[in-house]
Amino acid sequence: MFPSKSDFLLRLTTCLLSWVSALILVLIVWFLFVESELVWREVGVLRFLTDDRWSPSGDFSSAQFGLFPMIVASLLLAVGSILLAAPIGVGAALFAAYYAPRGVRQIFPRIVELLGGIPSVVYGLWGLVVLVPLISAYHPPGTSLLAGIVVVAIMILPTVALLTLSTFQQLPTSLIHSAAALGIAPTGIVRSVILPASRSGIMTAVLLAVTRAVGETMAVLMVCGNVIQAPSSPFSPVRTLTANIALEMAYAMQSHRSALFATGLALMLVVTLLVLIAEQQRGKAGHV
Amino acid sequence: MKRLIVVCLLVAVSGCVSDSTGEDPKTAPKTQKLVITGSSTVAPLAAEIAQRYEQDHPNVRIDVQTGGSSRGMADARKGLADIGMVSRAHKESERDLTPHLIAHDGLCLIVHATNPVSELTREQIIHIYQGQIENWKEVGGDDAEIVVVHKAEGRSTLELFLKHFQLDNSEIQPDIVIGDNQQGIKSVLGNPHAIGYVSIGAAEYEVEQGRDLKLLPLGGIEASTAHIEDGSFPLSRELNLVTLGEPQGLAAEFIRFAQSEAVHDLIEGLYFVPIQK
Numbered sequence: 001m002f003p004s005k006s007d008f009l010l011r012l013t014t015c016l017l018s019w020v021s022a023l024i025l026v027l028i029v030w031f032l033f034v035e036s037e038l039v040w041r042e043v044g045v046l047r048f049l050t051d052d053r054w055s056p057s058g059d060f061s062s063a064q065f066g067l068f069p070m071i072v073a074s075l076l077l078a079v080g081s082i083l084l085a086a087p088i089g090v091g092a093a094l095f096a097a098y099y100a101p102r103g104v105r106q107i108f109p110r111i112v113e114l115l116g117g118i119p120s121v122v123y124g125l126w127g128l129v130v131l132v133p134l135i136s137a138y139h140p141p142g143t144s145l146l147a148g149i150v151v152v153a154i155m156i157l158p159t160v161a162l163l164t165l166s167t168f169q170q171l172p173t174s175l176i177h178s179a180a181a182l183g184i185a186p187t188g189i190v191r192s193v194i195l196p197a198s199r200s201g202i203m204t205a206v207l208l209a210v211t212r213a214v215g216e217t218m219a220v221l222m223v224c225g226n227v228i229q230a231p232s233s234p235f236s237p238v239r240t241l242t243a244n245i246a247l248e249m250a251y252a253m254q255s256h257r258s259a260l261f262a263t264g265l266a267l268m269l270v271v272t273l274l275v276l277i278a279e280q281q282r283g284k285a286g287h288v
Numbered sequence: 289m290k291r292l293i294v295v296c297l298l299v300a301v302s303g304c305v306s307d308s309t310g311e312d313p314k315t316a317p318k319t320q321k322l323v324i325t326g327s328s329t330v331a332p333l334a335a336e337i338a339q340r341y342e343q344d345h346p347n348v349r350i351d352v353q354t355g356g357s358s359r360g361m362a363d364a365r366k367g368l369a370d371i372g373m374v375s376r377a378h379k380e381s382e383r384d385l386t387p388h389l390i391a392h393d394g395l396c397l398i399v400h401a402t403n404p405v406s407e408l409t410r411e412q413i414i415h416i417y418q419g420q421i422e423n424w425k426e427v428g429g430d431d432a433e434i435v436v437v438h439k440a441e442g443r444s445t446l447e448l449f450l451k452h453f454q455l456d457n458s459e460i461q462p463d464i465v466i467g468d469n470q471q472g473i474k475s476v477l478g479n480p481h482a483i484g485y486v487s488i489g490a491a492e493y494e495v496e497q498g499r500d501l502k503l504l505p506l507g508g509i510e511a512s513t514a515h516i517e518d519g520s521f522p523l524s525r526e527l528n529l530v531t532l533g534e535p536q537g538l539a540a541e542f543i544r545f546a547q548s549e550a551v552h553d554l555i556e557g558l559y560f561v562p563i564q565k
Contacts, residue, residue, distance in 0.1 A: 140435050142435075252358075
C-alpha cells in the first residue's frame with residue numbers, strides 16, 4: 001500500500017504502537033487472572049453467582065463469595081445515572097450548539113470542562129454532606145443507590161455534553177440549511193435531522209459515560225452505604241464492584257485478596273457486556 | 289472502534305489495579321531507612337513519633353504507610369516492612385512476631401448529639417446491630433428508624449467490636465458500611481438517627497472540636513481516655529508495634545523511643561493512652 005521507504009517506517013511504528021495498546025489490555029486481564037487464580041482453582045466460577053453472602057476471608061469451605069448483588073448494584077447504578085445524565089447532556093449540547101447567544105456558546109464548553117475536572121472525592125464529599133442528609137430526611141438511611149445515581153450522573157454529565165456538542169458541531173451546516181429551506185420547523189429539524197444524523201456520536205458519548213459510571217469508585221464508596229444486597233428500592237444502600245475492591249483491598253489476605261481480583265474480573269465482564277450492547281444498538285441505528 | 293473499546297476497558301479496570309505500594313528499593317548509602325506499615329489507627333501516632341525521631345537523627349528516613357493490622361503483620365513477616373503496626377492484642381498464633389506495646393486505645397459507640405438516648409445496654413446494642421430493634425423509640429428515643437453504621441470486613445475495629453459483643457459478622461444488619469474512623473464519624477454527623485462505633489481517641493477529638501457527636505457509656509462507665517487509662521472501660525485494645533523476631537539496630541532504637549516518656553505528649557495529643565511502666 002505504501003511502497004516508499006519512509007512510509008514503511010511510519011507504518012511499522014504505528015503498527016507497533018497499536019499492538020502495544022492492545023497488549024496492555026491483554027496484560028491487565030492476564031494479571032487479574034493470575035492474581036485471582038487461587039479462588040478459581042479452589043472455588044470455581046459458579047459459587048461467585050450462587051453463594052448467598054460475601055465473606056471471603058477464612059477457609060474456602062466456610063467462606064462465601066456471592067458477587068451477584070454487587071454486579072446488580074453496579075449495573076443499576078450505571079443504567080440509572082446514564083438515564084439521568086443523557087437527556088440533560090444532550091439537551092444542554094443542543095442549546096449550546098443551536099440556540100445559545102454567541103457569548104454563552106463560547107463559555108459553555110469551558111464551564112462543562114471545569115465540571116469534568118472536579119475530582120471524584122469532592123463529588124463524594126458533597127454527596128455525603130448535602131445529598132445524603134436530604135434523602136435521609138425523606139427515607140432513611142440516605143446513603144443509597146439513589147444518592148449514587150445522582151452523584152455519578154453529575155460526574156458523567158460533562159462527558160455526554162461535550163462529546164455530543166462536538167458531534168453537533170461536526171454536522172455539515174448544509175444539512176440544516178436544506179431542512180430549513182424545505183420549510184421544516186426548528187423542532188422538526190432537531191427531531192428528524194440533527195438527532196438522527198448525530199446518533200452514532202451520541203451513542204459513543206453515552207458509551208464512554210457508562211463505562212466511567214461503572215468504573216467510578218471513590219464517590220460511590222462515600223454515598224452508597226456499601227451494604228451488600230440486591231436493592232429493593234432506590235433508597236436501599238448498595239455496594240458496587242468497585243467499592244468492594246476499594247473498601248477491602250487495603251487489608252485483604254490470601255483467599256480474600258484473590259477474591260477481590262476476581263471482583264476486578266467481574267467488573268471487566270460487566271464493562272465488556274455494556275460495550276457490546278451499545279455496539280449492537282449503534283449497528284442497528286445506521287446512518288442518515 | 290476497537291481502539292475505543294480498549295480505552296473503555298482500560299478506564300474501567302484502572303480503578304482496581306492502583307493498589308501498588310510505592311516502596312523504594314533498599315536504602316541509599318549513608319541515610320538509613322525504616323519502613324513501617326499497618327493499622328490506620330496506629331499510623332498517625334507512628335508518623336508523629338517518626339517525625340520527632342527524624343528531627344533528632346537527620347540521616348534517618350522513616351516511611352509510614354497504612355493498610356490495616358493484617359497488612360502490618362504480613363509485611364513484617366515477609367520483610368517488606370521493618371516494623372508492623374497492629375491495633376489489637378497479640379494472638380497466641382502469632383508467636384513468630386514480637387509485639388512491643390506503645391499505647392492503649394478504646395472503642396466507643398457514637399450517636400448524633402441531638403439524639404436523646406444517652407445510654408444503651410449491652411443487649412440493646414446487640415439487638416440494634418442484629419436488626420431486632422429498628423426504631424429509636426424502642427430504646428427510649430425519638431420515633432425514627434435507627435441507621436446502623438458498621439465497618440467493612442478486615443478492620444481490627446470490627447474484630448474488636450464483634451468479639452466484645454460476641455456477634456458474628458453475618459448476623460449484623462447494617463445500613464451503612466464504612467472504611468475508616470473518619471468516614472464513620474462523618475456518617476453519624478450527617479445523620480441524626482445513626483449509631484456507629486469508632487476509636488474513642490478519634491471521637492473525643494471531634495467532640496472537642498465542637499462537632500455534634502455523643503459518646504455512649506458502656507456498662508455505666510463513661511467512654512473517655514481517662515477510663516481507658518485506669519483499665520475500667522471494657523471496650524479497649526492495645527496498640528502494638530511488631531517485628532519479626534527481636535528487633536535489631538535502627539528498628540530496636542525506634543521502638544525504644546516510641547515506648548519512652550519522650551513521646552507521651554504525642555500519644556495523648558492523639559487521644560490514645562500511654563503505657564505506665
